[in-house]
Amino acid sequence: MTTPSATAPTGTGQDTGRQPPYCRVDTHVHPRLRVYSAGNFGEVAPERLSPMSWSLVGRPMELGTRRFIGRVLGRPRWTTGSTYVFTGYLGLRPYHNLTAYCHVAEEVVLTEPRDVTEAYFEGVQPPPPSDVERVRGWRKVMVGPRMLTELLRLRTRNATLEQRVFAFEQEVRDAAAAGIDWRLGEFVARGKRLLEIAWEVHITCTSGAVAAEVVRRKVTGKLVPDAESVAGWLREPAELPWTRLYGLGGMREGPADFLDKIFYEVADQHLPWVEYAVRPVAKPMAGSGGPADVSPREALIGMRSALRGRAVDASVLFLGDMMSVREQSKSLAMRLLHVHRTLARELARARGVAHADWPYLSMDELSGPDLPGPAEVERRRESCAEALGLDMPDYLDLRPGAAPDAVPRRRPTGVSPGVFEGVAIGVEDMPTEDGVVLVCESADANIMPILPFVGAVVTARGSQYSHVAILCREMGVPAVVSHPLASDITPGRRVRVNGDTGEVRILD
Amino acid sequence: MKVLVIGSTGYLGHWVGASLTEAGHQVVEVSRRGHARHGTGLAGDVTATGLGLGPKELAELSDVAAVVSCFGSVDWDADPSRLVNLHVTGTRNVLDTAAGLPGVRRVVHTSSLLALGRAEGLVGNRELAVGQSFRNWYEYAKYRAEAVARRESRVPVSIVRFGPLLGPAPAGLVPRTGGPLQALPTLLQGMPLILERGGRYPVYAGDVAVAGQVIAELATRPGEVPEVCTYFDPARPTLARVLHELCRPWNVVPRLVEGGTRGGGRPVRWLQRQAARRLGLGAGALEYTSPLPDLDPAVLDTLPRPVPAERPGYLSATADLLRDTRRVLLPVDAEVSHR
Known part of the structure; x- marks a missing residue:
């Protein structure tokens, strides 16, 4: 797979404005899939990310998504190439490619673009279908089974990943105390691989949750009277891993360390990035304690015949499991990002990059042979400062002729x-x-x-x-x-x- | 004593108000329209914080000593989210409001034996979650509401459970859903009703007037009262008897057919259910053609003594009332139009 390029559109300074590129470090806009939306990024990630953080979030997420989608759709050509397909970094803001995700939804049996926008993009009207190649014939038949295979092995993959992340955290911590320089290369390579897996698992769950939600909706719609009315209650088990992680809070320098830090942004000690950062104030769930009532899902089982009850139960639990793994994999990605705070700092020191400069480099640049010089860093710093002055909307329709300020209507x-x-x-x-x-x-x-x-x-x-x-x-x-x-x-x-x-x- | 009755214009609420007034207590009635039958009326909404009452109205309730919660919907076929929200959110709001009133020393929460769903084994007052399954969202709503009431720690709560309540009352108040009355249109048209053991099992029916007095006693009795108690007619009328009594004013003998039992002969039971459905009995009511949970006979012992006696003939008097007022019973196709 070709590694997507993340840097240096030809134009700089004078090109910043309402049209891309907005910044020197922008990713290229995809030539055919041109509607972007911040989606969930817009709510949980900082509004602007440093180039270093983007290289640890966007790049591995892009690669992970390509692997997953490639396996499900039989590696179509449009998911390859050097241009970012599923994510975008425009004006320092992280975006999802809405057209690409809607196209995938069209390819997967049962799901529709509307399901994607309802789940993650505020219920906006899906963009017009793209003209990239469609999956046909036998490959089309196999999309459903392949998707199911991917989803069924998620729990195992996530568990294995958690063990590897835990070991990685420990080794980096021990090495940082005893002298990390001689192992920096190894750690960077491992961190890169683990981040790709973590984001891949996360994106697989995210996509799988859309399919699981559709299955749940169809099963309950068929088997439960007034299914729409009870849909909101049928979400189990608990989706967030925070309570479990807070249980580890007593462990000094343990896996719960990252909970005190800023999510997504590794340059959390640097201006201007820290100003955009959102500090999570995750706490154990005070409201979820106490004796557990029989849940609506459990109540529903008895209201239907044994077979119908089991079918409804399975569809609800499948969706719940998807959401649970999704949140857990995200917490693993956040833990890995936290480790990269140490790695980026130590790597910059070892390679003679000024402490104030490393947020403007990507991890590949900082660890690779082509380390940008101080002049390039300075140009990036100026370009980033300009881009931060731009208002980057949640929704970017970059199709030729599209109204630049069009804001789609959201559905309550x-x-x-x-x-x-x-x-x-x-x-x-x-x-x-x-x-x-x-x-x-x-x-x-x-x-x-x-x-x-x-x-x-x-x-x-x-x-x-x-x-x-x-x-x-x-x-x-x-x-x-x-x-x-x-x-x-x-x-x-x-x-x-x-x-x-x-x-x-x-x-x- | 000043008592706040929530849901006072309902079937049970009417008798609670009457019993309290008869005993010389001052009643403040909260209902959606603010009508008063026995005391002062306030328009409120149980699904709203503070029961939808303004600060001035709440200030006037500062000397309320007891709160009775007897609101609810007994429509088994109502929209699930509406049912659960009404009972669960409503109970929370009643308890929050009661906890905020300085003079309140007790809340009486009205629950239902149906909160036990299809519980197996002998069940007493102590049990609520016994691994039961539920027939419909009404049962689940009552279960959740009772669970909320049991967890309340700011103000003492006394919970009382009832089975189907029957007996004369102003005709407009008698609910035609959520009890044996639901089967009446089918039976009056001469249709057979297939019941396990021919309906020879208790349905824990009770006299609504006695239920009102039990609640009034729980609300106003000084000193300790039971945390959970259950009332039903100690004669334990069977479903067959209740249906016979209800049909008597029309001179109709209900055609009760002995059907297959739960757990045995599933195909036969399925066929019977299909047949019953074709004859016009709603899917919700069909769930109740098998016995309710076995109740420990000792559940009645915790009721505050003396327990008033049931009015003679209260079962057939309910049907008398419906016949004489020509109140239209549910048409046979009501189930179809509901869906």
Whole structure:
């Protein structure tokens, strides 16, 4: 597989504007798959990433996705080449290629582009189909079985990966204490391979969850009366690994170390990157303790005949398992990124790169033979400073003739079931009374501290598998995402939120 | 004593209000429309925080000493999310509101024996989660609501469970769903009803007026009251008897047919169910053609004494009332139109 290039579009400085390239370190825009969306990146990752972090997030994610999609679709030509296909780094902002993912959804049996946008891209209207080659004949028949094979071995792959990550963390930590220089090359190579696997597992689960959700929807739709009404409750088991990781918090310099750090950004000691970083305030789930009630899934089993009950149960658990592995693999990727903080720093020191300069290099450059000189770093620094002044939207339609500022309409979705009525507060406010509704533009892990004290959440952005949606489901807080009213509701107003139907009403 | 009754305009709520007023207590009634039958009325919504009451109304409730929660929907075929939200969110809101009222020293939560679903073995007051499965979302909603009430620690909660309640009341209040009355249209048209053991098993029916008095007693009795208790008619009328009594005012003898048992002869049972469905009995009601859980006879011992006696003939009087007021029973095709 050709390694995608990540650097140096020919134009620099004067090219920055509304059209790409926006920055010297931008990836090339794909010639045929040209609609990008920040999607889940827009909620959990910093709005801008340093080139070093992109090389540890975007590049391995791209390679992992290519491997996975290649295996499922029989390695079509459009998934190869030196241009990034599934991800993009434009104006220092990480993007997913929406057209590419929608195209994959069209190729996989049962799924449709709409399922992808509902799950991860705020329910926007899918972009027009691309004209890249379609899978046909026998290969098309095999897409479903291949996808299933991939999904069924995920749990094992993730478990193996976790062991390798744990060993890697320990070895780097020990070597850093005893003198790491002579093992830097080995660690960089191992870290690169592990990151590729972690992101590959993550993307496989992410894609698999879309298919699993469709299967779950079809099975319950067929076998359960009022399936739409109960859909929001049928999500098990717990999706987040944080509680388990916090259990390791007592271990000094252990795997839970990364929880105190910034996610996605390895240059978390450097300006300007630290200003964009989102610090996760993950805490063990206070709301999930106590005796466990019989879950709606378990209740549903008895309401159907034995065979139907088992079919519904299996479809729900399959989806839940997918989501659980997805979150666990992400936590492994974050742990690996945390190790790379040490590696990048030590590598820069060993290679004589100034501490302030390494965030502008990729890991391949920092560890490879073609180390950019100080002049190139300076040019990148200037170009990045300019790009940071640009407003990079969530949604980029770069097709010829497309309106540059077009913002697709998002579809309001109830993502965590339940009904609640209360007084609205903003994300900066601390709830002072019971029964408040958190209303914000977009919520990520930073809402964790106040989540146990709010009765419902409404956001202007987000989708079924957004971080906020997962958190709210985990804590049993009703939530509606992508609701246009979220921008209009001012703190102090009384609102009613229905997390089952996605309805939000202002009452006063 | 001032008692707040939530769901006061319902079938059971009516009798709770009546019993409390008769005993000389002051009743504040919360219902969706704010109607008052026995005391002062307040318009509220159990699915809203603070029951949808304003600060002024809540301030006026500061001297309430007990809260009775007897709201709910007994429609087995209602939308699942609406049912569960109503019971679970509603119970949470009632408890939150009660905990916020300074004078409240007890909450009485009305639960149902159906919260036990298809529990196996002998079940008492202590049991709630016994690995049971549920027939419908109503049972699950009642189970979750009782679980919420059992976990409450801010204010003492007394839980009382009932089976199907019957007996005269203002005609408009008698629910036609969620109990033996659901089978009445089928039986009155001469259709057979296939029941396990021909319906010779108890359904734990009770007199709604006695249920109202039990709740009133639990709410107002000084000193200790049981945390969980159960009321049903100690005569334990069987389903067959209840159906006979209900059909009597129409001079109809219900055609009860002995059917296959759960766990045995599955194909036969399946065929019977298909036949019953073709004859017009709803899928929800069909689930109740087999016995309810076995209740420990000692569950009645925890009720506050003395327990009032049931009104004679309360079963057939329910049907009398429906016949005399010409209240339209559910049409045979109601199930079809619901779906």
